[in-house]
Amino acid sequence: MEKKERIKKRPTLLQGMIPILFMVISLSFGVGVLKLRTEPIIILSAFVAGVIAWKLGYTWDEMQAGVIDKISRALPATLILWSVGLLIGSWMYAGTVPMIIYYGVDIVNPKFLLVTAFLITAVLSTVTGTSWGSAGTIGVAIMGIAAGLGVSLPATAGAVVAGSYFGDKLSPLSDTTNLAPIAAGSELYEHIRHMLYTTIPASLVALVVYFIVGMNSAGSATTPETVLTLQAQLSEMFNWNIILLLPVALIIAGSLLKWPTIPTMLGTSLFSVLIGIFVQGFTLKNGFISLIQGFNVSMTGFAGDVAPIVTTLINRGGVVSVTVTTVLIFCAMGFAGIMSVTGMLDVVLEAMLKKVKTTGGVILSTIASCFTVAFVTGSSYLSILIPGELFRDAYVKRNLHPKNLSRTLEDSGTVLVPLIPWSAAGAYMTTTLGVSTIEYLPWAIMNYMGIVFAIILAFTGIGIAKLNPEKESEAAVEVN
Structure with missing residues (x-):
């Protein structure tokens, strides 16, 4: 007897937000307060996403395929x-x-x-x-x-x-x-x-x-x-x-x-x-x-x-x-795989970008997302991986080359974390150099000026690479 295929439902915005909010709150309390390891919390967040995916009609094999796809890309x-x-x-x-x-x-x-x-x-x-x-x-x-x-x-x-x-x-x-x-x-x-x-x-x-x-x-x-x-x-x-x-x-x-x-x-x-x-x-x-x-x-x-x-x-x-970084990548890709294959990331992204019409708006939204993840988690890895997965398709749909996204992730993710007192990087720098994070923050000029220039480039168009320049030129001719 053939196994009946389950009917898949499109996730609501609330369903898409639940795993993300769960992960953000869990990381804030678990890593920030209890000093727990990041990886188990992300796995638990993936489990929450899996439960919602199952209720939406997705089987474990389909979720596993999404996870494998993300890991293979990594x-x-x-x-x-x-x-x-x-x-x-x-x-x-x-x-x-x-x-x-x-x-x-x-x-x-x-x-x-x-x-x-x-x-x-x-x-x-x-x-x-x-x-x-x-x-x-x-x-x-x-x-x-x-x-x-x-x-x-x-x-x-x-x-x-x-x-x-x-x-x-x-x-x-x-x-x-x-x-x-x-x-x-x-x-x-x-x-x-x-x-x-x-x-x-x-x-x-x-x-x-x-x-x-x-x-x-x-x-x-x-x-x-x-x-x-x-x-x-x-x-x-x-x-x-x-x-x-x-x-x-x-x-x-x-x-x-x-x-x-x-x-x-x-x-x-x-x-x-x-x-x-x-x-x-x-x-x-x-x-x-x-x-x-x-x-x-x-x-x-x-x-x-x-x-x-x-x-x-x-x-x-x-x-x-x-090896620790490798394990974190696999855990993050597992969470992202379930969120992507079920369309939960898509509904969240659509809601975030609903009123964003310009290249500057997309990049500014990316920076804001990196800020949020970095401040909440204190992790440079997560401030890159999560917004990256969230905005990846949005850049392509707007004919923006993926290197614009990867640059923005580093401008507002990698270099921001050591300026956060409760992050591992901030604590390490304070202990190693003998100066508190708040004291050296104004002097870490390159770290925050990169974000300033990223915003300037976003709204002026300078240094913004198009995925298909010919397509943009054809569109411009049609408009004229």
Whole structure:
């Protein structure tokens, strides 16, 4: 006897809103108050969405198909995330990142400390793809120098945060830089190039302010002991050689020449392991361990007590380090899959965009959604994934290229989270730099100026890419 097919109903706005509201409230209380893990809460939210889907007439097989579809779309970027873990572990093993930090600290100019703080952390975060690692290593050293020079600590912390998130936003090694194209449906390197429209102007504004303030607060003092210790121990652990910069050159070349992302990262990782073996004298076994579990200071054979700042720098990388992000992606895609296949996202989106008629309105709505998710959840990942899924089809319907959406997600998602005191990023920066979030917030200029420029571009049309320029031209001719 054939199984009777269930009649599917179109969800109401209330039915579409229930899973979203449940997730928002649960994350606010669960993560914000009880300090619970995010992933189980999202799974529970997916269960709520599943119950409503079942009442609408959808079977488990149909919901599962929606979940599998979303996860399959995320797999290419997930492979990139794993490649990032491999790359960071191998760069630590080769001595590439330690050398950049060693000489970066060495060139800090007290007269232009704020400018230097921004530039060095921007370079380091771009090379490594991590804002936390940049702030926790070179950022700590810069804060020590600022204290010795009598330079404003909130201003210095703001410059460090802004510089750290410059790379977190633009680096192909950054998890959020990879997540935004996943959510929007754009391609990694076109997404990075498109972000320059807002990131470069925002950074220039920040540099001008840092230059003016820095000129008025410059002084002279001896280099803090922490900086001397950092350099001394790094130089004992590694052999400095220009060859160590070749992995960086390969990644930059791959970005400019549009080489396939994953093969480029994997090839660079293996090349970095060879550098670690032949230049640093490390073992092949430790090279492979670094790729999977991350590099550890014990692999250098350094004798003596290792300074905490050095340990923070060295013990990083490996595929294992990105597994938490991978799990979060799968959980979020599970929730999004059920919401999408049942049409619940569609009814919510239709209600939100009912009165939005212009490109500026769509982008402004996206920014508002990112703000809401970021403030409620304190998660840069969710502030990208949820609005991305919500607005993805809306951009396509309005002939807007998906890279407009991925850029807006980063402009108002990634860089906003460290400015929220109750977020993990805000708490980390406060603990690491010794300055409260509220104090450094005004000085993290790049973080919020990017949003300002995003709004300007949205309403002027500058830097707004069309999905099909010919279609727009034909429409314009018909109107005339």
